[in-house]
Amino acid sequence: MSDAVISDAGHRLKPLTPATLRELSVRSNVRGAVQSLGHYGVIVLVGALIWLVSSSWGVLWALPLMVVQGYVVGFLFMAVHETAHKTAFRSRGLNLGVGYLSAFVIGLPYEYYCLFHWDHHRYTQDPERDPELIVGVKPASDAQLALAYSGLLQVAGRLRLMLGHAITGKVVVPWIPESKRSTIVAEARVYVALYALLLALSLWFSSALLLWVWIVPLIIGQFFLRPYLYAEHTGCDRTRSAFRNTRTTYTGAIVKWLAWNMPYHVEHHAYPSIPFHALPKLNAIVDGEIVHRGRGYIRTTRETWAWFRRQRQAG
Numbered sequence: 001m002s003d004a005v006i007s008d009a010g011h012r013l014k015p016l017t018p019a020t021l022r023e024l025s026v027r028s029n030v031r032g033a034v035q036s037l038g039h040y041g042v043i044v045l046v047g048a049l050i051w052l053v054s055s056s057w058g059v060l061w062a063l064p065l066m067v068v069q070g071y072v073v074g075f076l077f078m079a080v081h082e083t084a085h086k087t088a089f090r091s092r093g094l095n096l097g098v099g100y101l102s103a104f105v106i107g108l109p110y111e112y113y114c115l116f117h118w119d120h121h122r123y124t125q126d127p128e129r130d131p132e133l134i135v136g137v138k139p140a141s142d143a144q145l146a147l148a149y150s151g152l153l154q155v156a157g158r159l160r161l162m163l164g165h166a167i168t169g170k171v172v173v174p175w176i177p178e179s180k181r182s183t184i185v186a187e188a189r190v191y192v193a194l195y196a197l198l199l200a201l202s203l204w205f206s207s208a209l210l211l212w213v214w215i216v217p218l219i220i221g222q223f224f225l226r227p228y229l230y231a232e233h234t235g236c237d238r239t240r241s242a243f244r245n246t247r248t249t250y251t252g253a254i255v256k257w258l259a260w261n262m263p264y265h266v267e268h269h270a271y272p273s274i275p276f277h278a279l280p281k282l283n284a285i286v287d288g289e290i291v292h293r294g295r296g297y298i299r300t301t302r303e304t305w306a307w308f309r310r311q312r313q314a315g
Helices: 018-024 029-056 057-072 077-086 092-106 111-123 142-150 152-168 178-204 208-235 252-258 264-271 274-290 299-314
Strands: 247-250 294-295
Touching: 018 057, 018 092, 018 252, 018 294, 029 057, 029 092, 029 208, 029 274, 057 092, 057 208, 077 092, 077 111, 092 111, 092 208, 111 178, 142 152, 142 208, 142 299, 152 208, 178 208, 208 299, 247 264, 264 274, 294 299
Parallel strands: 247 294
Antiparallel strands: none
């Protein structure tokens, strides 16, 4: 992915100096490990609390904890995203290890996502070639819009696609090149086999542990993740400029931590080689160039919802 995606007439970004770009692009195994272990540490801690509470007092008492777990597990998507760029760690092996694990947890095959995301960066906001727009829902009513914001349609769609790849052995989506299709089929079959094994073990031991600490929270987490993802590009310009086709959302420290600093999304799209931990420094440099600026995710979700409604009303 190139670092320069600014080509609009009338909009010129003073480029980073080569020295600044090199400084910001330094990857760190330590920073990646701290972020990853912290994220997974919260998942393990909350999961243990869910199991303790549900075993002692019943599942209903654990529901608030499942909501928290849902937010944290759902946002493992950010670990998949950062490792897809190979910027979470200096080590390629660590990027792949954390990437594969996180992708398995959220039900999103890693190699498939890497190729999907590559085309998203190449063709951001191009309705004919950006995979996010191609597979994106086009709601025809407020009910369909609400369902889209729940994230359930998107999860069902990618699980259906994974099963299709595994069962039929065919890959027809345009963002997967012919040379990679056998890899995507093999990956899907491994995922399906491992999920089936976990299901069989759960039934064998008559245990609902994975259901309450993983599956149900993962579904709940989509209600948080999908509005966040819509904030990244919805309502932004259809242009090649990362400073116009993407939105940076200014939010609190906890959200930025769980999202691996991806609320600085303009910065990420303009300079995708810069790792997550350096994005706040990059923001301090390019903040004045950002066109679409979200002020918190509640307000930004209202804005993206209104944009979808305007699009529908416009036909």
